[in-house]
Structure formats: C-alpha cells, structure tokens
Amino acid sequence: MSVLATVALSGCKKFLEHQPDDRSELNTPVKVAELLANAYPHGNYIPFAEAMSDNAGDKGNRSGNAIDITNESPWKYEDQVDAQLADTPPYYWNACYKAISAANYALEAIEKGGNTEAYMASKGEALVARAYSHFMLVTFFSKAYDPATAASDPGIPYVTTPQKTVEGSYRRGTVAEVYAQIEKDLEEGIPLIRNNTYRVPKYHFTTQAAHAFATRFYLFKKDYLKVVDHANAVFPGTTVAASLRPWNTTYNALGYYELQALYTNSSEPANLLIQESATSWGTSYAEYNYSLSSEVQKIFNPANNPIKRALAISSKVFGGTEFFLNIPKFRNHIVKETINASFGEFYNMIPLLTAEEVLFNRAEANVMLGDNAAAVNDMDAYLSKRIVNYSATAMKFTEAKAMAFFPGMDVKDALVGSILNFKRQEYMHEGIRWFDIIRLKIPITHPYISGGEVITLGANDPRRVIQLPQEAIALGLEKNAR
Known part of the structure; x- marks a missing residue:
C-alpha cells in the first residue's frame, strides 16, 4: 500500500537532505542518535482534539472571528480530508507514520551494527518513540480500549520495519x-534509555x-497497578508537589x-517531553470561533x-x-527560509507529556484500586500548587467534599469525577480533555450560541473515532463506521 510507504520514506526527509540516500550511512551510534530527532510526530493534534471536546464552545461571531475548517470541522464532528493541511487528523496521521519510519530505520541500523552497548540507549528511545x-x-x-471488544475492534497498522518500496501489504x-x-x-x-546521552x-x-x-x-488499558508503578x-x-507548575506563586x-x-x-x-510542531496554534487558538467561550469559562468559577x-x-x-x-500557554515561532525572507513557517513547542498528567493518572488509578487515601494525597499536592x-x-481535598x-x-x-473536574481546567487548550472523553465515554453537546441546532455526541457515537485519511482507505484499509 503506497500511502504508508510514501509517508514512511518521507519521514526522514530532513535527515536525507544531509546524507546520501543510502541506508548504509547509518553506520555509527552518533548517526543513529541524530536520526531519532525525527522519531517524534511533528504534527499537532491539539487543534482537533480540543475542538471536539467540551472545552470548545461557540463564540457566535460568524463574521468577525476566525471560521477555519481546521477548527469548525472537528467541532461539528465532520471528517477532514486534506492531508496537506496542518492541524488536521490526516496531517497528524502522516506525521506519526513519518516518526515511526525514523524509529524503524534507526532500529534496523542498530540491528546491522550488532546491537552493541553503544547503540542501546538509542534502541530504547526508538522503541518507546x-x-x-x-x-x-x-x-x-x-475505538478506545475496551477489554470486552478490543480483540475485534479495528486498530491501525503497527509498522515495525522500514518501508523501502512504495508497495506493501498492511492491515x-x-x-x-x-x-x-x-x-x-x-x-x-x-x-535501555540513558538520559545522559541527550543534549x-x-x-x-x-x-x-x-x-x-x-x-x-x-x-487507557485499565491496568491500574501499572499506572501507579510507572507514576x-x-x-x-x-518530590510530587515540587514537580508541578507553581501556578499559585511564580x-x-x-x-x-x-x-x-x-x-x-x-x-x-513540569514539561517532561516537548516537541516542535508545524502549526500556527500559538495564534489561532485565541481567535478560533469554536474554543474557550464565556460559557465554557464558567468551569473556572x-x-x-x-x-x-x-x-x-x-x-x-x-x-x-x-x-x-x-x-x-503557546506562542508561534517563525522559521524563515533565509535571513532576509519576509515570511516563514509557523512552529510551536508542544508539551506532549507533563508532570500534572502523571499525577492525575495516578490519582485516578489509585481510586480504581481502592486506595482513596493515596488519591486524596495526590490531589492535595496538586491543589497546594493551584490555590493562592x-x-x-x-x-x-476530601471524600466528603x-x-x-x-x-x-x-x-x-x-x-474520579473530582479528579477529572480539575484535570479539565488544567488542560484547557491542550487537547487532553478529549482523551478522557473517549476513554470514559463522556457525552458531549456543542450548542450554537445563536440557538437552533445542538450537536450531540453520545457515549457510543461512531464519530468519536476519527475517520482514516482518504488515501489510506483508497489503498485498502477498512474505514471507520459512520
């Protein structure tokens, strides 16, 4: 199937601009480590994840505010098709498979290099990435993982080898x-990861x-003991409180x-993993019509x-x-092609993983394990950094409250409801709320401020699952139900 192969081969484009198109050039631990800078998706999922969630309301400004399909389509749960348009699901799909390609080429080079100790830190990074x-x-x-249906719910192609031809077989x-x-x-x-290998x-x-x-x-997997262990x-x-953003002081x-x-x-x-992304989110999220509205703002009361x-x-x-x-929370960085260029491309730094999410995950997992006292302790640590x-x-924070x-x-x-309440406020503009919505089947309504139509998303609405890119469907992958 050409769509995944094409995406995979283009994933190392920046690397190949500085190296001959010959994979034997990946012949040292240093070169493999450099390649892994491309093993992270350089697309931004926040714009569509945030718009689909209940953190996005209708501001009602049909003429003066930005009505953009990258914002409007996910808010209406409409399928998006342009894979070249940044901040859309098809673009993010391609960005992820490009990242996977870089990881797989690195793993292949490590295998050819004999899996020596000098490569092991890069192998760990490649596998986790x-x-x-x-x-x-x-x-x-x-669909979100459900032990009762996961063995039959369609997944996505898990690619574990470098894609060297434009034709392939994927399921x-x-x-x-x-x-x-x-x-x-x-x-x-x-x-295998070694932190001292990173600049x-x-x-x-x-x-x-x-x-x-x-x-x-x-x-997501509902393996709560492992959530706690990893947290x-x-x-x-x-060091829990010291790891959190000092919102109530600094x-x-x-x-x-x-x-x-x-x-x-x-x-x-608090930023545990950040990555650059080709996106104008730093400007657009304040201007989008479907975003933080005065109605949504009430969650902060x-x-x-x-x-x-x-x-x-x-x-x-x-x-x-x-x-x-x-x-x-975000700002645009402009990258110009030349020093004298009058314009350039927008990039943002996106926090992919943060300390606060780990705390929320552990607190919820402890509740599910019956350790309410541990969950209360985590929420107290959180609030100690959030209330002036x-x-x-x-x-x-108490069970009674x-x-x-x-x-x-x-x-x-x-x-659990209380934990999610604080988590929703914490991650305004960051798309994390959508993960909880799909994981816990939280119903959503998107009412228009001017009245009339109300868009509803029930617990089992198929639109919770984003449609695969058209290119992937055309080349043989089963599309998601609608």
Whole structure:
C-alpha cells in the first residue's frame, strides 16, 4: 500500500537532505542518535482534539472571528480530508507514520551494527518513540480500549520495519493487537534509555518521560497497578508537589507574554517531553470561533469544583472580549527560509507529556484500586500548587467534599469525577480533555450560541473515532463506521 510507504520514506526527509540516500550511512551510534530527532510526530493534534471536546464552545461571531475548517470541522464532528493541511487528523496521521519510519530505520541500523552497548540507549528511545506514535494513532483513529471488544475492534497498522518500496501489504489488525505491540515496545525500551546521552533531554524520551507515557497507556488499558508503578518512577521520593507548575506563586505573578514564554519551555520542570510542531496554534487558538467561550469559562468559577476555591489558572484567562479568550500557554515561532525572507513557517513547542498528567493518572488509578487515601494525597499536592494562599486544613481535598459536589454518586465515582473536574481546567487548550472523553465515554453537546441546532455526541457515537485519511482507505484499509 503506497500511502504508508510514501509517508514512511518521507519521514526522514530532513535527515536525507544531509546524507546520501543510502541506508548504509547509518553506520555509527552518533548517526543513529541524530536520526531519532525525527522519531517524534511533528504534527499537532491539539487543534482537533480540543475542538471536539467540551472545552470548545461557540463564540457566535460568524463574521468577525476566525471560521477555519481546521477548527469548525472537528467541532461539528465532520471528517477532514486534506492531508496537506496542518492541524488536521490526516496531517497528524502522516506525521506519526513519518516518526515511526525514523524509529524503524534507526532500529534496523542498530540491528546491522550488532546491537552493541553503544547503540542501546538509542534502541530504547526508538522503541518507546515507536510505541508512542502508534498509541496516538490508535487513540484517535480506533475505538478506545475496551477489554470486552478490543480483540475485534479495528486498530491501525503497527509498522515495525522500514518501508523501502512504495508497495506493501498492511492491515489494521485489532486494538488488542496494537496494544500488545505497544506494551512490548515499552517494556523492552524503557530499561535501555540513558538520559545522559541527550543534549536537550526534554526533546527526547528520558526515563521520566517514558514512564509518564506508560501511565497514559496503562490508564487507557485499565491496568491500574501499572499506572501507579510507572507514576512512582516519575515521582521518586516526596518530590510530587515540587514537580508541578507553581501556578499559585511564580505563574500567578507572570504577565501575558512572560507566561506564554515559560509554559512550553524546556526549563519548566513540569514539561517532561516537548516537541516542535508545524502549526500556527500559538495564534489561532485565541481567535478560533469554536474554543474557550464565556460559557465554557464558567468551569473556572469557584462554585464549579469540589473545593469551592478558584484555581490560580482562572486569573490567567485573557482576551478582554468573548472573541479572544485564552490562557497564554503557546506562542508561534517563525522559521524563515533565509535571513532576509519576509515570511516563514509557523512552529510551536508542544508539551506532549507533563508532570500534572502523571499525577492525575495516578490519582485516578489509585481510586480504581481502592486506595482513596493515596488519591486524596495526590490531589492535595496538586491543589497546594493551584490555590493562592493555600491552606492545608481549610482547603484540603476530601471524600466528603467530592461526594457533596457529586450528590448521588458513590465515593469512587465522586472521586474520579473530582479528579477529572480539575484535570479539565488544567488542560484547557491542550487537547487532553478529549482523551478522557473517549476513554470514559463522556457525552458531549456543542450548542450554537445563536440557538437552533445542538450537536450531540453520545457515549457510543461512531464519530468519536476519527475517520482514516482518504488515501489510506483508497489503498485498502477498512474505514471507520459512520
């Protein structure tokens, strides 16, 4: 099938611009390590993931605000088809398979090099990076993992060899098969990673970032004990609170552009893995018609969380008017072709994995394991970095507060609901909310502010699964149901 092969071969384009198109040139550990800079998807999933979620409302400005298909189509749950258009699912599909291609070429070179100790750190990075891209693909383009149906639900092609011809044989397999391969790559890769091999560790899978990814994977897989085990590896000793963004102190004192510069910076300890992406998200997310609206902004009201206290992030909603509401988390970087060029391409740094997500994942997993006390401790650590003038007594998170906020729920559901409540606020503009929506089958409504049609997405709506790119369907892959 040519679509995957073409994508795979183009994945190493930047590398090949500086090397002959001869794979025997990948003959040293240094060259393999350099290739792995391309083993991460350089596409941005946030624009469509955020628009599909309940973090996006209709601002109602049909004429003055940006109506862009990269924003409007996912908000309406319409299939997008242009694989050349950045910030769309087809573009992200291609970006992931390009990353997978780079990982596979590196693994082939390591095999040819004899799997010596000098290659082992790169082998670990390649395996975990390959697992990550496949996980993101199966998460967006297949049904969320369900033990009862995973063995029959269509997955995505798990590519483990370099694609050297334009023709090939590919199959979607099942979600269960994809998850088994992801787990295999993770278990083999994590022990091999060596952090001291990286010049800028935050741009690579360090051991901490790899364990963070594992917490996300195992939360989807519902293997809660492994979520906790991997989260504990991210937070050694008593460093949990110190690993989180200091929203109620340092962040609270920052101005718009200062916060924008810091949030995705590699110097921020909470950023465990960041990656550049070809995207204009840093400008567009504040201007999109379907994004943070005044109605959605109500989630930040103190009355709308179990502690009844405003999180510091709520004071960092800027914009002045309905049409430009945003929290300054991202900024565009312009890369020019030449020094004298008058224009260039937009790039953003995207936090792929953060310490806060690990904490939320561990807290939820502990609730599911019946260790409510551990979950409460994690949420207290979180709130200690989120509420201005935090008091460990007056503002303590408790089971009783969770159940009072979710009347009629048992303690387990109330605790999980509370965790998700804070997590939704935390990840405004970052697309993470969509993962919880599909994982837990949370219903969504997208009402138009001007009245009339209300777009609904039920628990089992097939539009929760993004359609495969047209090129992939045309060349033989089974399309998703509609």
